[in-house]
Amino acid sequence: MTFYHGTSSLTPIQDKLLPPDAHSFGINEEGRTKHAQKVFFTTIKDYASTYARNCCRRVGGVPIIYEVLATNPKLMVKCKGLDIYYDKEATVMEKCL
DSSP, X not given: OOEEEEEETTSOOSSEEOOGGGSSSOOSSTTOXXXXXXXXXXXXXXXXXXXXXXXXXXXOSOEEEEEEEESSOEEEEEETTEEEEEEXXXXXXXXXX
């Protein structure tokens, strides 16, 4: 399964997506408590793009989408046109945007 992660060009992502406590950038979503130390991704590239644009509105930068590989993805949300997965980390396979 192919997963995508949308974010800002200002995030310090190298070869892995890591949870907020593992880097200095922190959480992008105020008030998040559930799964706070996880990374999030989707199988829907358009949704990752939407999330990247929203992230840039909050923190600046330009939208970036990464294709990622998760070792143990868990489904958090699934409804028509949307799915969100999470894991403790994910490997960056390539930069898509």
